[in-house]
Amino acid sequence: MNKGHDQSQDHESSNTNVLTLDTGQNQNIEISIIGNPNVGKTSLFNILTGAKQYVANWPGVTVEKKVGTFKYKDATFKLVDLPGVYTLSSKSEDEKVAKDYIINKNYEIVILVADALNLESSMFLLLQLLEMNVNIILAINAIDEAKEKGRIIVPSPIIKTLNIPVVLTSARTGEGIDELLEVIYKYSLSKTKSRVKTRIKYPPNIDKFIQSFMELASNYPEIKINYSNYLENNWLPVYFLEFGNEDLNLPKSFLKELETLFDLDNLRAEYTKWKLDFISYLVSSSIINEGIDWSLRDILDHVLTHKVLGILIYIFAMFAVFSLTFNLAQPLSDLLELAFTSAGNYLSKVIPIPWLNSLVVEGVIGGVGGVLVFIPQIFILFFFLGFLEESGYLPRAAFLVDRIARSFGLSGRSFMSIILGFGCNVPAIISTKTIANKKERLALILSLPFASCSAKLPVYILLIGTFFSSNAALVLLLIYLSSIVLVLVSSKFLQRFITQSEDIPFIIELPRFRMPTFKNLAIYTWNRGKHFLQKAGGIILVATIIIWALSFFPNFGQDINSSYAAGIGKVFEPLTKHLGWDWRINTGLVFGIAAKEVVVSSYSTLFNVGEGSLSFALQNVLTPASALALIFFVLAYVPCFATLATIKSETNSWKWPIFTLFYTTVIAYLIANVVFFIGGIFI
Amino acid sequence: MKNKNIILLIISILSLIFMILNISINFFYVFAFLLISITAFYGFSGENEVWYHKSAHIMVSSLLGIFTMAYELLGILFSLISSELSNIKPNIYVIIFGIISIVIFIEELNYLKKIEQEAKRKKSL
Numbered sequence A: 001m002n003k004g005h006d007q008s009q010d011h012e013s014s015n016t017n018v019l020t021l022d023t024g025q026n027q028n029i030e031i032s033i034i035g036n037p038n039v040g041k042t043s044l045f046n047i048l049t050g051a052k053q054y055v056a057n058w059p060g061v062t063v064e065k066k067v068g069t070f071k072y073k074d075a076t077f078k079l080v081d082l083p084g085v086y087t088l089s090s091k092s093e094d095e096k097v098a099k100d101y102i103i104n105k106n107y108e109i110v111i112l113v114a115d116a117l118n119l120e121s122s123m124f125l126l127l128q129l130l131e132m133n134v135n136i137i138l139a140i141n142a143i144d145e146a147k148e149k150g151r152i153i154v155p156s157p158i159i160k161t162l163n164i165p166v167v168l169t170s171a172r173t174g175e176g177i178d179e180l181l182e183v184i185y186k187y188s189l190s191k192t193k194s195r196v197k198t199r200i201k202y203p204p205n206i207d208k209f210i211q212s213f214m215e216l217a218s219n220y221p222e223i224k225i226n227y228s229n230y231l232e233n234n235w236l237p238v239y240f241l242e243f244g245n246e247d248l249n250l251p252k253s254f255l256k257e258l259e260t261l262f263d264l265d266n267l268r269a270e271y272t273k274w275k276l277d278f279i280s281y282l283v284s285s286s287i288i289n290e291g292i293d294w295s296l297r298d299i300l301d302h303v304l305t306h307k308v309l310g311i312l313i314y315i316f317a318m319f320a321v322f323s324l325t326f327n328l329a330q331p332l333s334d335l336l337e338l339a340f341t342s343a344g345n346y347l348s349k350v351i352p353i354p355w356l357n358s359l360v361v362e363g364v365i366g367g368v369g370g371v372l373v374f375i376p377q378i379f380i381l382f383f384f385l386g387f388l389e390e391s392g393y394l395p396r397a398a399f400l401v402d403r404i405a406r407s408f409g410l411s412g413r414s415f416m417s418i419i420l421g422f423g424c425n426v427p428a429i430i431s432t433k434t435i436a437n438k439k440e441r442l443a444l445i446l447s448l449p450f451a452s453c454s455a456k457l458p459v460y461i462l463l464i465g466t467f468f469s470s471n472a473a474l475v476l477l478l479i480y481l482s483s484i485v486l487v488l489v490s491s492k493f494l495q496r497f498i499t500q501s502e503d504i505p506f507i508i509e510l511p512r513f514r515m516p517t518f519k520n521l522a523i524y525t526w527n528r529g530k531h532f533l534q535k536a537g538g539i540i541l542v543a544t545i546i547i548w549a550l551s552f553f554p555n556f557g558q559d560i561n562s563s564y565a566a567g568i569g570k571v572f573e574p575l576t577k578h579l580g581w582d583w584r585i586n587t588g589l590v591f592g593i594a595a596k597e598v599v600v601s602s603y604s605t606l607f608n609v610g611e612g613s614l615s616f617a618l619q620n621v622l623t624p625a626s627a628l629a630l631i632f633f634v635l636a637y638v639p640c641f642a643t644l645a646t647i648k649s650e651t652n653s654w655k656w657p658i659f660t661l662f663y664t665t666v667i668a669y670l671i672a673n674v675v676f677f678i679g680g681i682f683i
Numbered sequence B: 001m002k003n004k005n006i007i008l009l010i011i012s013i014l015s016l017i018f019m020i021l022n023i024s025i026n027f028f029y030v031f032a033f034l035l036i037s038i039t040a041f042y043g044f045s046g047e048n049e050v051w052y053h054k055s056a057h058i059m060v061s062s063l064l065g066i067f068t069m070a071y072e073l074l075g076i077l078f079s080l081i082s083s084e085l086s087n088i089k090p091n092i093y094v095i096i097f098g099i100i101s102i103v104i105f106i107e108e109l110n111y112l113k114k115i116e117q118e119a120k121r122k123k124s125l
């Protein structure tokens, strides 16, 4: 691809080829991928390993490291995908994951992935890795987009100055991947000693500081023991200069001595300036721009980030997605319903044993089938949401709402967790790892269950379709907007009770607009939809059978009103009677704790819809106002088991999931009452 | 296109008319046309931000018009599954506006490309 690079490679491999034969065999050579968020690390990881990790067009998706393997020629490599970071300090948990990994040096090579259109911001990481004496291959990715923008990357200045291999890649078009493999192969086989190491030339003042620091440190045995990882290649003094003593905790007496020798603040400023200059020199000498500053992306950005229009267009987009979901899915959903009803009718005729007949027809087909008819809605919604997300549009809301979010004590970043939460709360809660502010993080974790996850969708669709079919999309939009407001208000509320404050500024980077590939969209839709299908065959099926049994016994289906199921629901009747919810509604809600879809399947069973439609049965029981109250209750009440377990593991305490259990239910009950009251006035 | 204010004016007025025509038909389209009108309207002022400010508002409002038409067409396509051809009534306003939007979008895109070419030529001289 470029002369400078090839030469340096040849040069290097010529004296290491001999080693090729006796090392590569049967060895697992560990390599890791690191880089800023959203530069294409996971995409490259997937290409190299053939894995299907979740790739999204926004920062903060990979928060834990992922491992895969691949073979090239005679060598086997173990590849680790790290979370996206800007620097390696310990300020947030994802950075810590990356830093701990890098510092422990159990790997051979680090592939630093940089974004061709934003080289500068990767350079900090690059220099830091060099300072840590890590073996680096620099992959400048998204080279297709750079070309499109009329930007040519010439890596030879970087190769010559820093003495590292550089490959230009595109995870989109596959360009440069073969070359990357070849470089990895050659580089991993050259023995560590024979690799030319880069020594960064610091300004004299900094050099002097590094020297004195190390001399001083040698008088402190505890430093030698506790910071052995940092001492190699004099990383400790540089790290200290860059990030201060916060997460280092060097001995006090040592710091005192150091302070008498140097003016640390001045030195820090000098170091920072040197770094910035060095980086801008490197970058400007590697980029050639042609063409004028204009692209369709900039045009879209200009309007879509407008502080009023941006939000309006955003709401419009969501509205369109919801309308499409209802309109497109309805005919398909009707067909499925027809299929289930005829299957039920047929089976009810051929199964002679009464209890088995009831179990299969009313329990399994009525219940699970009642949920499965929503497959079209769920897949279509995910498809369009996937499109918005992958194109980079959805995550932009984070930018638009940043100011609003700040007044709730959150940052725009947290909005991305809410969006993730629309799919499933579990990854949403895990994604809060990127939030450095502990107070903000805890408040968000405890409020994220209010993000309306996809499991609640069947309940909404059932009730909206039954009671509000003429304004279906609008009501759904209202629910999702309320869900966002609920998360925001709840975190503001909870933050009042969480003591501990530190304010860490948050920089949002806008993901670029990209046309999603159909393949990515298909993977996205399938991954999320698959989850729904698995649940239908698992927890939903089990719960439905249990509910059927509870409604069938003890009087063998003669009188459902005195069954066990009725007993459970009736306990709550005093609380829900004024809302117009009878015991069947309550029993469904109780079992919905297992999985929200179970609310729908249990209604199918409890309302005993063999032939007639569930909608019809519900219309006889609920008024529109009590249905709306029910919708909002389902939106807010107890998260599923998986979410509670995640809260436990992320907060390391049982206190918080138990708190969430009560907190969400109380709030849900309050909201249901308010909605019922207001709904009673308007509808 | 040279006369950007006229284009912006046409878009914002036309979409307002179509919005009114849709009021008794479909709330979604009312929202869509209102949004298009506002987007075009914002194009009149704030020119000094970037040089392509007006073009951007023209292009985004026409894109919204195209998306709205795509929405209508998708709906028609899917309802073919369940109902007869004769029962389907397409919303002509949306389709007319969509076609106008396509023309405006392409014209504006070509105009911007032309500027780009000229700038390149000047640079290489």
Ligand SMILES: Nc1nc2c(ncn2[C@@H]2O[C@H](COP(=O)(O)OP(=O)(O)O)[C@@H](O)[C@H]2O)c(=O)[nH]1
Pocket (backbone or CB within 6 Å): A035, A036, A037, A038, A039, A040, A041, A042, A043, A044, A054, A055, A056, A057, A058, A059, A060, A061, A062, A084, A141, A142, A143, A144, A145, A169, A170, A171, A172, A173, A390, A514, A520
């Ligand atoms: N055009 C283009 N898009 C890319 C390329 N690599 C990744 N992407 C897209 O960039 C986004 C972020 O990719 P991802 O692998 O999740 O980045 P990560 O956060 O670094 O792991 C996704 O939408 C990818 O489809 C590339 O080389 N070219």
Ligand SMILES: [Mg+2]
Pocket (backbone or CB within 6 Å): A041, A042, A043, A061, A062, A084
């Ligand atoms: Mg990733």
